[in-house]
Amino acid sequence: MHSQRIFVALMLIAFSPGRSIVAEDQQATNDIGEKYRTVADISYRDGEGVTEYMRERCRLDLYYPTAVKDFPTVIWFHGGGLKGGNRSVPTALKEKGLAVVAVNYRLSPRVKSPAHIEDAAAAVAWTFRNIEKYGGSSTRIFVSGHSAGGYLTSMVGLDKRWLAANQLDADQIAGLIPFSGHTITHFTVRAERGIGEKQPVIDDMAPLFHVRKDAPPLLLVTGDRELEILGRYEENAYLWRMMQVVGHSDTELSELDGFNHGQMAEPAHLLLIRFVNRISSQK
Numbered sequence: 001m002h003s004q005r006i007f008v009a010l011m012l013i014a015f016s017p018g019r020s021i022v023a024e025d026q027q028a029t030n031d032i033g034e035k036y037r038t039v040a041d042i043s044y045r046d047g048e049g050v051t052e053y054m055r056e057r058c059r060l061d062l063y064y065p066t067a068v069k070d071f072p073t074v075i076w077f078h079g080g081g082l083k084g085g086n087r088s089v090p091t092a093l094k095e096k097g098l099a100v101v102a103v104n105y106r107l108s109p110r111v112k113s114p115a116h117i118e119d120a121a122a123a124v125a126w127t128f129r130n131i132e133k134y135g136g137s138s139t140r141i142f143v144s145g146h147s148a149g150g151y152l153t154s155m156v157g158l159d160k161r162w163l164a165a166n167q168l169d170a171d172q173i174a175g176l177i178p179f180s181g182h183t184i185t186h187f188t189v190r191a192e193r194g195i196g197e198k199q200p201v202i203d204d205m206a207p208l209f210h211v212r213k214d215a216p217p218l219l220l221v222t223g224d225r226e227l228e229i230l231g232r233y234e235e236n237a238y239l240w241r242m243m244q245v246v247g248h249s250d251t252e253l254s255e256l257d258g259f260n261h262g263q264m265a266e267p268a269h270l271l272l273i274r275f276v277n278r279i280s281s282q283k
Helices: 008-014 021-032 052-057 115-134 148-158 187-192 232-245 265-280
Strands: 002-006 036-043 059-065 071-077 099-103 136-146 175-179 218-223 251-256
Touching (some): 059 071, 071 115, 071 148, 099 115, 136 148, 136 265, 218 265, 232 251, 251 265
Parallel strands (some): 002 251, 071 099, 071 136, 136 175, 218 251
């Protein structure tokens, strides 16, 4: 359980030839001759009450290895302030011996909170119920995302009511890896309520409201505090600290020195892979 500031020079070393984590993972991938397949445009919401907009937006793509059994899976939520963006499988997570579930969700202003979180929870539930059909392990499912996707990651993992509505326990998630996500109430949610963007709020729509000792392992990653969106590093540092206060045993905070909000996602994938490998090895 620690906080660290990772400097640009270290990240450059990690992405250069040599004994970096990514290089070793790539070599392992090549050694066992893994191949990958994508199943696109899967609907993860059905049944009564599904609207035309749900049928349009509540879809995901599954990218997975075909020659590995019980592989870990990363559910990936895109950013965009809960108002924009579309799903894609991050290039840095391809051919790493894991599956990626890239998710679209409904967007504001066509919907209001908590519709975004409800969709995120439904996508997580779909993954738990279906990943074993493709050879994955339901005990090695991780949730991650950048910016708004990081906020959704923290909400579905810390606030247990959203997955409970899908008959799942949030503690079944193997780990949470939000990238530069709000830990206070999201600015789009605050705007819906007429609250200014510089007025912080911590209510039940804030991950910070739901700190708990028994949450899944948590890796918080932000960009440089001087280059990030206003207050983003500090609110993540506060969540890290409060998780320690309640006795959570596995919370990490990493600040990527020299990277702004948009730039930090690419190097953060290195930390995600290391985190997934560590937790998966314990399963």
